[in-house]
Amino acid sequence: MVKKRLKDILERVNSGHLSVAQAMEELRFFPYERIPHARVDHHRFMRTGIPEAILCIGKSIDQVKSIAQNILKRGGNLLVTRADEATYQALKDLDERMCHYPVARMITLIQEPCAETEGLVVIITAGTGDIPVAEEAKVTCNALGSRVDTLYDVGVAGIHRLLDEEQMLSRARVICVVAGMEGALASIVGGITECPVIAVPTSIGYGAQFQGLAALLTMINSCAPGVAVVNIDNGFGAGCLAHKINRIGEARRTAP
């Protein structure tokens, strides 16, 4: 939708219906807009293919609401991460259609849905405790248009649970491995699959797990090439990257 609007502007310039100065004015306004406390980056979608999301950490509910309002006003898709119930209640005031995913701690409002990809993102967790982070990745992928399958609680202490699912793995175009504790699952998956693996360490564990540091180090040292790591508990980042990779394979379909 943003792209279309931009094209409009440029074509009107081309056809002489818009002066360069007027176009400049519209475009200058395009990239981001100043609201108190934030500069909303409306054209991030054009640059990166990912709309600007609102990370609630460190922001007041009022700040979140005001940024969200601005995004919605221009017709953008809204992705809010690390959101609690109170934030949801506040955002529902803006638009009744607001979707809340309490396990994923996300709120979304997709005003301009993307076509669903043919390619499949598979999201795997080592344990039950890793599911919130996996759900954050899943909701993100879905919001961006990627088809997702999940495989939860297949950690390495019972490796047969994973090996039994080799078929699902083989259908994936990208795999996200979400694991806390020692995070060894990413290496196993990286060693048996052809597709890129995005490893997401989680803070699930205790003691020398150091809030996810142990899993992060395990994954970054993975002996299986083709594995890359995002921040601890960063389901949103994993979802974005998975979608970006997944999208690469879609060209095939859209080409005439």
Add this chain to the structure above:
Amino acid sequence: MVKKRLKDILERVNSGHLSVAQAMEELRFFPYERIPHARVDHHRFMRTGIPEAILCIGKSIDQVKSIAQNILKRGGNLLVTRADEATYQALKDLDERMCHYPVARMITLIQEPCAETEGLVVIITAGTGDIPVAEEAKVTCNALGSRVDTLYDVGVAGIHRLLDEEQMLSRARVICVVAGMEGALASIVGGITECPVIAVPTSIGYGAQFQGLAALLTMINSCAPGVAVVNIDNGFGAGCLAHKINRIGEARRTAP
């Protein structure tokens, strides 16, 4: 080549020219082979699309040579990383065609070259000191079949050097950002490109850079979604992942 051989075996079983027991025997031998000190994983290529590479760290030259010999004997492609001059001299004895990339610290012998991809991997460095790691990624990509362009020494202290090259970035299907010091370049690139970004921290720097830890933390905390990180100085891993992602877009061409 490995895939072809496997298909051969299975077809001979199907047509009755090979008994199940004989096939079992051949296949059992397939996956890996015991040589003293190592089990060469010949069918890793089949599982992951990446042949087994030899990381020289912690191995004697004789061990490297004996593993290499085994790989070559079966017609596999050879990738040796973190190799020094002495290792190259030893491997050249096995086959005169051995290629040495001293800056990348790699040795390769591609017996069965892959077709070059249409898709482009762009490899960027922040500084001159990061080039060896970038070259490791480049040689790896090339060996696996990915087309590569490089953009060296465009670090954030002179950000215009990067912005001037936006066109090259826009041609990329995947971008590897190789940076030491504070590693901020990955975030910048992640914020201006649509394609997946693989961030490679390097140990270039001093003091509180802690041999790459500072750059690693910067990259893993990147505020730009769509960035994932591999180990410090791990050009090989970045190259493998870049190729795996790049390959996803190739389907388009090979489909009838």
Add this chain to the structure above:
Amino acid sequence: MVKKRLKDILERVNSGHLSVAQAMEELRFFPYERIPHARVDHHRFMRTGIPEAILCIGKSIDQVKSIAQNILKRGGNLLVTRADEATYQALKDLDERMCHYPVARMITLIQEPCAETEGLVVIITAGTGDIPVAEEAKVTCNALGSRVDTLYDVGVAGIHRLLDEEQMLSRARVICVVAGMEGALASIVGGITECPVIAVPTSIGYGAQFQGLAALLTMINSCAPGVAVVNIDNGFGAGCLAHKINRIGEARRTAP
């Protein structure tokens, strides 16, 4: 005001209206004064150009109040940092004119305002969550007399938001860059400006951000020379240093 009072004393000694012993007594009392739990350092302003501020961390409200009372009694300017609402209520009892900045978590009472500087301090944040620390720097600068402009939410994931404001940057005499997450903004700013850059890492982020450590390491390893770093979330220290630097350029105006 403190300087004036000191000059008074010395001139009275010179003119014989005050004995050396009496002067000694007054001056001994000058530097600091013992109150229970604290020695208030009244002549810190004379030595360093910055009045003693009260950091509330680790102090009871009663201790803060008693130190504040002592400072006010002698006519000093009051700066209280990391103050909550309850502390404000307690201090308002001392003087109704007390100013509270809840976002900056500061309380001030400027009894002897300084002339405002001509030179400009520009304070930049990467995100909305970094604003409280930026506001602490701003309130501090204002209390000390420095003119301030702010530029919030211009982080590197949308670098054009910063580049659009190059003009404001060029008007600055000192720039404070306040950033959490990976803290890359300081390097960018350091690479495009002529003036000194004070980098303030914040604890905004999660996972491997380690409460600001990641941003701190990024900034301390900045590849752009002319960047120096203060403690995580230390807006007060950044404000003091910015003012000290800003003040250097003021001499020009005051000279006849």
Add this chain to the structure above:
Amino acid sequence: MVKKRLKDILERVNSGHLSVAQAMEELRFFPYERIPHARVDHHRFMRTGIPEAILCIGKSIDQVKSIAQNILKRGGNLLVTRADEATYQALKDLDERMCHYPVARMITLIQEPCAETEGLVVIITAGTGDIPVAEEAKVTCNALGSRVDTLYDVGVAGIHRLLDEEQMLSRARVICVVAGMEGALASIVGGITECPVIAVPTSIGYGAQFQGLAALLTMINSCAPGVAVVNIDNGFGAGCLAHKINRIGEARRTAP
């Protein structure tokens, strides 16, 4: 042998051929003996079942030699760890029968061999580079009397290499898993075996492996219960513990 000698003394006391005072004297001398720079702990074997070994780190060759001489003089078994070629040359002067294991960096002289255990210790490595540490564990076990089988280079990037060897694992009474890089192998083994697993992290790897810290954290956070960890590269400690556990099962045979 030490036990026998002690029994001798006590029986002579019992039968009146040795006075209590004389026995006291002999026994006092028993526990350890002062030589310059060291107190050799001769009765450690009696207390712990493991003779005192000489760790060469931080000792001069002369110190090692003098401690070894003292142990040999009393008929003890000699175990020297982290020994280089020069140390071996020096110790060979003491006794021509000295055994040198250069890969394991050990020197031994078994003057009183123990009966070999029926129980089997299986030692596994993830990679070729981990073999020196594994060999240290093996030589230690052998010197103490434990039967050992090894399984080298079966890391998780090709997990089938391990699963193919399930039969050998099932014959083990204790398993030592020696792994560098991300050290994930210990969790896998811990999840498929009934017997205790001793995990030995190694310093093999680079970058964020931090000389073995990453593997150590992985192993200590293992989600498979029944796994315990020794120090990085501590093959000797792993061997001692493996033997202590293995020995528990031997009672069965020696009972009448």
Add this chain to the structure above:
Amino acid sequence: MVKKRLKDILERVNSGHLSVAQAMEELRFFPYERIPHARVDHHRFMRTGIPEAILCIGKSIDQVKSIAQNILKRGGNLLVTRADEATYQALKDLDERMCHYPVARMITLIQEPCAETEGLVVIITAGTGDIPVAEEAKVTCNALGSRVDTLYDVGVAGIHRLLDEEQMLSRARVICVVAGMEGALASIVGGITECPVIAVPTSIGYGAQFQGLAALLTMINSCAPGVAVVNIDNGFGAGCLAHKINRIGEARRTAP
């Protein structure tokens, strides 16, 4: 009980009362069962001798309850760790016989008790504050069938308290040493006993104890060979390993 059921299936196959296909179906179902959020690993007991336990960290009470229900339904033994009062109340609804150990933070329901071992596990703590972790190990051992004795508050600041109990130590087949603060007790015990020592660092302490890291480092560097370490506060893991080791000595009794 699980083993018996498996044998049943196989014998019925052998005798022709069950087709291979039917057996496959039953066995496929055997290993684990999908319930929402978890794959219960019923045959973990067969593989590792330890039933799957439920670690409450990161799981909702509903998730814990649903996994527990599934385990109980199939007749398995239930071990729940890090459980609070509310979880206990929820699980008691499933079965009135549920046992709660509030100090150990565990809940168990042993439906098929194992015979008690002859061998003795001795669990030692350095201080009073380490008792909860020790009790977790004790309840675990008891649930698995191991006989346990405890020796609490015998830390090294009064080493005679330990030495006085040498007799109890000498009766142990395995010793667990649970210690916070500096964790030195493990080395002392390792130096005076013949049996394997499992060291459990605890987070008891303050300041530079870093939530157990100091004790962990002490124990992993123990100069006494035969000591291995589990995660900080991991009483459950220590109990499992102690039982696995203890069990090795039981064979003697069961042999005819």
Add this chain to the structure above:
Amino acid sequence: MVKKRLKDILERVNSGHLSVAQAMEELRFFPYERIPHARVDHHRFMRTGIPEAILCIGKSIDQVKSIAQNILKRGGNLLVTRADEATYQALKDLDERMCHYPVARMITLIQEPCAETEGLVVIITAGTGDIPVAEEAKVTCNALGSRVDTLYDVGVAGIHRLLDEEQMLSRARVICVVAGMEGALASIVGGITECPVIAVPTSIGYGAQFQGLAALLTMINSCAPGVAVVNIDNGFGAGCLAHKINRIGEARRTAP
């Protein structure tokens, strides 16, 4: 008092009024006493000159109370550290004379007061926030018999506040320096005094102070010889050591 009782026993043995066996029995009971959860170390005072203190961290109020009761019953002096109001209320039930020091977080009951030393312990803090730790040291010293003077809030940002007090420093036999933030005060004091300096890092500060780690590192690296460091916030340990050192100088007075 403990010493006297021991002498009694021994003299009765000597004079034949007590058999060796009876004495053994009494002495065996002497060292410590088993109560549930704890072994009270009554003769620690005899061995180390410091009675056993109760650190409340990780203990329930009931456990603290039961240990305290046991100590009081035998006439020992009671020192309880890190105690809150509720613990005080519980202990007051045991004996109305219980003394509570809320700032120091200590409770004491001195049943057998020691003579006050002539030698002086001086306790210095850098800031107001460090006072609780300093008070813990002071209460400890006083309970053990050492005379104490304090000098609070003389941190290095106003170094003259310290230099003005050189006279008090010169009267000290031992100095405790209690400092958070960067902890530089210990080096300054160590450089201007003849007497031993005990440095106590505190957790006062924020950001990269890392709960006292920064101050600890500063102090342990002090360029002034004669400075030693205890744990972060360990006022009790500092007080014990200060008293042990102070006591050395007392011999002079007590000698005839």
Add this chain to the structure above:
Amino acid sequence: MVKKRLKDILERVNSGHLSVAQAMEELRFFPYERIPHARVDHHRFMRTGIPEAILCIGKSIDQVKSIAQNILKRGGNLLVTRADEATYQALKDLDERMCHYPVARMITLIQEPCAETEGLVVIITAGTGDIPVAEEAKVTCNALGSRVDTLYDVGVAGIHRLLDEEQMLSRARVICVVAGMEGALASIVGGITECPVIAVPTSIGYGAQFQGLAALLTMINSCAPGVAVVNIDNGFGAGCLAHKINRIGEARRTAP
């Protein structure tokens, strides 16, 4: 000189002697120039007031030489840091006037000297071992045009050595404090001076100094406001920042 050349270009455009296209071409070439391995950033001086320096870490001598040649060719000032004797020999081939500062490990060639500032930068070291880093700052300042005075070996173990020099401190416009060990000197200086303090931690020390980390943490936690920190051993960065600050006060002189 660079500024002048730019002005030339623009004036020729203005007067019509240069077409816009030609100007574009010249200016495009201006910013940086591609040579193999590096993009020399010629207009960095214009943007930041600091010419691009060559950090030798991670660069081959040939790479350094080729970058230097390019800078010199365009008339720029050359600053090379962390340079050894061999690099100097190689650069002397380019131009005989090359200046080598072996203690500072720098090489410079000032082709267009700046006027010396009136303002004074004072550089202080705590010990003799910190001098190389201080000299790097000094040579940098001098090359940029700042007047420098030094005060070496005035560490806090003998604080009077510093206090005796208060007069020199009072003449400074900026102070660089270079200190290893515990780095306490920065706080002292920050507490007695009115001017900005740049703290430079050094790696001088041993043990828990952790190659400068202890000094870095001390300085970043400084209780004296107005202190900012650069990387460990980063004399060059400190010099650049000192000059940038010093320059602010120069305006006074150049104004008519």
Add this chain to the structure above:
Amino acid sequence: MVKKRLKDILERVNSGHLSVAQAMEELRFFPYERIPHARVDHHRFMRTGIPEAILCIGKSIDQVKSIAQNILKRGGNLLVTRADEATYQALKDLDERMCHYPVARMITLIQEPCAETEGLVVIITAGTGDIPVAEEAKVTCNALGSRVDTLYDVGVAGIHRLLDEEQMLSRARVICVVAGMEGALASIVGGITECPVIAVPTSIGYGAQFQGLAALLTMINSCAPGVAVVNIDNGFGAGCLAHKINRIGEARRTAP
């Protein structure tokens, strides 16, 4: 000697043989003297009772020599630490009586010997590898006048070796415990002795010992009160502090 000379000056002032101005001049020169690269702190002995020592780390041999020459010229005692053979050869040129202690890595020249103390410093090591650090402490103590006894290689893996020497411990006025590996010895000694214990962690060990960090953390968390810690491998600091404490007990003898 320094004290005597100072007294001389003051008495001559008192008696009128020296003017105040002349005295000022002599005294100003007293404290320290500028030589290139260093300010020798001659009156440190007066302030702290410890002469200034030369730590060779980070100093060239010429710098060491020039500082030593200056100290010797004024009749001071020379203590050089971390000195190698080459430094010794250089210093021997200054004075043939120079004493070299190669194990302790020290060089001394005692021009004005102190009377030997009656009090005894006992220095204990856990292992043979810790002896160099212990010898540094011993040579330092001896140079300052303290009587020393040593007890080497009595680590906790054979705790009876220590307990056998209780008598020597009971004769000590201060004990230095020097230990690497896990450093547990300090806690044991602290628990059985009445006198102050100075713990010196050493870098002896490997893997997770992290060059002494593990031993440092163990010691700083010691559960035995009355233990304080100096830097890793800091035998000199331990010796200074031991002497300062030992000296406190000497007053008794010198009093009439």
